Amino acid sequence: MTALPEPLQHWFDQQGWSLHPHQTEMLAQKNAPAKLLIAPTGGGKTLAGFLPTLAELGVSPEPGLHTLYISPLKALAADIKRNLRRPVEEAGLSIRIEDRTGDTSQTQRKRQRADPPHILLTTPESLALLLSYEDAARTFAGLQRVIVDEIHALAESKRGDQLMLGLARLQTLVPDLRRVGLSATVEDPPAIARFLARNPDPCEILTADPGPDPDISMLEVDEAPPWSGGGGRYAIPAILEQVRAHKTTLIFHNTRAQAELFFHSLWLANEDALPIGIHHGSLAREQRIKVEQAMAEGSLRAIVCTGSLDLGIDWGDVDLVIQVGAPKNVKRLVQRIGRANHRYNAPSKALLVPANRFEVVECHAALKAVAEGQLDGEPRGPGPRDVLCQHILITAASGPFDADTLYDEVRSAGAYANLTREEFDDCLNFCATGGYALRAYDRWQRLLQRPDGLWQLRDPRAARQIRMNIGTIIDTETLKVRLKNRRGGTPLGEVEEGFAATLTPGDTFLIGGQIVRYERLNEMTVEVIRRADKEPKIATFMGTKFATSTQLSDTILAMFQQPDWPELPPATRDWLALQRSVSKLPERDRLLVETFPHDGRDHLCVYGFAGRNAQQTLGLLLSQRMQVRGLDPVGFAATDYATLIWGLRPVEDPLPLFAPGQLRADFETWLAGNAVMKRTFRASASVAGLIERNTPGRRKTGRQATFSSDILYDTLHKYDPDHVLMQITREEALRGLVDFGRIEEMLDRTEGRVDHRALPRVTPLAAPLFLEPGRVPVAGAETRDRMVAEAAERLLATAGLQS
Template identity: 65%
Template sequence: MTLPPRFQDWFARQGWQPHPHQLALLEAQGDTLLIAPTGGGKTLAGFLPSLVDLAGGAHRGMHTLYVSPLKALTADIARNLARPVADLGLAIRIEDRTGDTRPAQRARQRVDPPDILLTTPESLALMLSYPEAPAIFGGLRRVVLDELHALTENKRGDQLMLGLARLRSLAPGLQVTGLSATVEDPQALAGFMGGARVLEADPGPAPDIAMLPTASPAPWAGGGGHHAIPEVLEQVRQANTTIIFINTRAQAELFFQALWAANDENLPIGLHHGSLAREARQRVEAAMAAGQLRAVVATGSLDLGIDWGAVDLVIQVGAPKNVKRLVQRIGRANHRYNAPSRARIVPANRFEVIECVAALEAVAERDLDGDPRGPGPLDVLCQHILLTACAGPFEADVLYAEVITAGPYRALSRADFDACLDFAATGGYALRAYDRWQRLMLRDGLWRLRDPRAARDLRMNIGTIVEAEMLKVRFRGRGGAPLGEVEEAFAASLEPGDTFLIGGQTVRYEGLREMVVEVTKQPTRKPKIAVFSGVKLATSTQLSHRVQALIGDPSRHHALPGNTRDWLALQAEVSALPRPGVLQSESFRHDGMWHFALYGFAGRNALQTLGLLMTRMMEEAGLGPLGFLSTDYALLIWSLDPVTDPAPLLDRAGLRAGLGDWLGSNAVMKRTFRTVATIAGLIQRNLPGLRKTGRQATFSSDILYDTLRKYDPDHLMLRITTDEARRGLVDFDRIEEMLDRSPRLDHRMLDRVSPLAAPLLLEVGRVPIAGQGRERLAEAEAAALMAEAGLA
């Protein structure tokens, strides 16, 4: 296929030349993964073969299916495709199919599909579950998978690849194109697609990216970045349009408020994140597209490729946590192939200064991060089997052969497939006596729905995203005063007697009753577990390693600001600098207690788990642990007696045994089980006429979990739950990786607070104080601590 003259003329009328990768993709045979920088015309490249083919006018039915991770992207693509289609006079019908599409249009698409359909993984799974799927997709020629890297980061990607395997069966000869801008391992991503040729475009000019100088230095602790408000506002004044990325929704709200308070000129500035109402998001998107906003404060909701050409600056507030995410966000500025993206980074605290420098070095070296993907999750496969039955009877051998063509499931054993099929059919050994889980039956060699009416319920529960529930915190007793809310993930990690901060008060966890966290006042005790509404994104393993290597090599400290260099120089003098290959720790007295600091660089989840396990071991050793705190880089434990030799507390066998005991008795596993069981179809979130609340779902899952542990401990759902908890929620694999890469322990007994540990102590003491004196008190506390550490 070559570019016809009418298309060449269209490019010329726009003043464009087709990029080499666009022409190469037009001529490509078979499946292709195109990697091109933001603004490089990836989307047009993906659709160009379809437009050229459809211009011939011979095709009937759906020709091209476009799948993206975001509903907002489908709307953006529809707008951008409308222009060349109208200019070229092509009789092509383009429609979207997402959760926002009107029911009447969805129904019509099942009998009269458009030429090009724009959709999401969940909507594709739904369409494939209908008996009309062979008619809808039988004539499909092409599939375009946009922002593919974003879909590999969670189970939505696995769901999509199973759907793609089904499409290949329905439409033999289907040609698939994957599009991505930020890929650390192109061959692995091509393998995820099921095997594809990799086509890499010219990466374009290097980005113009640097830290934003600020009059006030970053604070020693915290994550808001508010010290940089004047400089951020000045950057907004100087640019046409700016996107200000913040890592969490709560921080985005707070930063937006602070920015407006300082916005004396009333510059039009918007807010965009996933918790806002759809109408509010759409208003901001439309205003940005029309050039009516000077800036928008956003979270990951704008990470992906919405094309706003007027954006000429990106500001990242807070450490990016992930080089790939930073590169993706940088690409939102100057969405043009030949113009360098311009971005500035604002570290939120002193430790983030080091992370930002490390991230800038990685961007300059084009060294992206990313962890290898595990095998395709079995709970997603269970859902896929049930949805396949909704579309019609199937033969097990044929479905297994189809599933293993999906990249993530290429190594799936027949035994695991059969276990998933048995679960889908009966619920498994302990549940097969209950009618509600008897969903499939075998007749004449074909598996089919036992009750066709079940298809409606199964379709209502499609998807792999299980929202985190927020639990109310109240003082124990009738009519106890409400204190606020905590994420269920945090509540699940608590045991009776644990103390934590909420609403400026230290409280003691007593138990969970009717999905309410009941607490009692503990005003005289320091919190055992410090709770923050700060950054929840874990720093990638590769970026953590870079930060450790930068800290541990004084010859590279010239890249750091002067006050950071002085901080690290004093740390080397008082104690030691953490460095690769060494697990650095130290003990010192402060505020009448012993403190143990471990610089693990393993991520907050892993170090939170390590804190729970080590404090249990310290309790058994009689050291009197009182509490702990974890950040992405360090663990701080305070106790009555000192840790003089951490080696026994870091014994791998002891940690593994402690993990097993803790998980077995803790609500963490029940929370993970609920997610797994919901995706697999054991628990239904949505029922006809109502949506099951988090409380109802949790009660159901708790009963099921306890039943299976007692009567069927080898049940498939429990096996999946154990694997998920170990890899995800508690991140124990990262603890083992930390021990592997740092085989040597270096422990220092100090006579005072170390410079690196001082900011951690500020985190421990961060109790919200009402009134205008809050910042002054925090500054006074910081000054006193830094003086104690020798940093005054």
């Protein structure tokens, strides 16, 4: 076995630390070209990843980059820096450890390129940026190891695909580079291994002892949960009691808006003035750092948080995790529980708090799955080509390249292993000429092929623009929120532009746990003052949505068929019984359709239990059919079990809407023109570099200069429907949607067995759908005209005019 440097071993001994078996094993196998470690959170995973580096660097290493560490979160990189520097410094090793993220200063970044530290901690985007410079080869010369932390999270997103293309590039620069992936418990380790390793090289998997089973249960609450709503506020007294009984509690919510509302109520009920904080991704960096520091110092008793704390940040003494709202999938629940009790070999403790009665059922199903050790998940398919387009541009920014070499390099990333040359050439052509059927840019190509066959940027200044647009995270347009004061305003966070547009001066909303009053919009900043004289509106944030897995849906449907539910709390039992009496409970081989008026609109609710993607597709199909029949659908929301469609007219006979015939033709029609496609196009066009999110020196005002990506979509659809970006959009939309076959199958299976219930008001089972975020607008041109006309009449009346 490889030994640690003597001073470090000595330091470990002094601390009374001994290595876990998987840490020793990682050290022993440090020469493997690719290695995946799967260990539960709290198992010393990150240290296991770094031990070989520390062993190889020794007491006084030569200058030069040895190990590159990549994590999905900036906060995680900063946290690892703190934790790694301590043993290194106290053991007197002269190893330089630095991080490099979007928050690193310009001077520091420049220096890091010329004189890199021994260990550089960074994110996928910062790595892509480093690779886009001409001096990338020099920066990375001598690099030995790359550690990808929380690789299970990265493997689910385009950020991971971008990272793997970056590693392919790195491997060309330094062929002997060894790869290490660190992952939490996942359902399919070999898939992650293929994602990590250079294709087609093998990758060994080391699985650490998973430790004792988690201690997880439902929180007992005397009061009944509400019929609908995601807040979990009814449980606040019981939750406060738990906070008092533990050292530090993390209280997870599924969305940022819910976290805000909950924190506000928790604070009002916090009579002992326990120190409690809030943390989510829409808060200003200053606010988040304050909370992170207080947490690290152990001065907070509880943190209300969302997915921004999901990944392996070391929060010290967390001894309880509370999940408010149903965990939408079991894997995430297990990973969240890992937050509690960061000590290996001690069981993690977690409590589930269903936010409403439906979630009581979901939580029961989830607990059953955890007890049986079931993890859910779906494979992700081939690497997205919009990311490839961006990678080609990044490569061009770093210098001239050969297309054949780049093609081979790209295919060494597992997700792109089956990329055809034609698919690659389409992307290259898109980057070079735009790839249009009308060859318009011969004089103004972005990339040129030189006489020696290499490709390069026509205008070297374009490199700057490419660098400014690196990344695959496409945010919804957001506006900053500032608290107005004499010092020019304290940043509080941000809200979605659409939400800001609904505010009138005097309206109040919650952000960072406080109620603020909207004063005015000042150059794209929402100015607010602290004031709590009105019931706050709920700010909308771009929230992460989780899909309930099929396994959970099936368990729930089976539960519905029981004659009674003695295992459920009385309130939930009554709620299900009430649904059974006013309408009915959905069955597996029948389709329940409810129609009812609510809030001035007519609603139709279909309980397909087909999973979120299929329910979303069903929503698009049904609304398209409603459109054809003049029923004026306006929008819909889909969950894993149902789709709720609202419109301007009631659906009196839903049966024909569910006829299977013509389905595929309808499918093709909506595919072209619907909002989901436009949304997908916007994301793919931004990633692929057609739409630039950032332009050097763009003025803050003059927003009429930019125009909606929908215009580009409509133009391409009309004049160049087979353009590569339209192909990519279809690929990406289908990736996010169905499994179209599953809907055909469901409609075939339930044909003639549609149970229609026309009801006077919202039913118990439909109520939760009204709080579903991510509503899809579907109104067609005529419906929109009708809506606008109605609104105009109302405005005229308000203004005292007659139309």
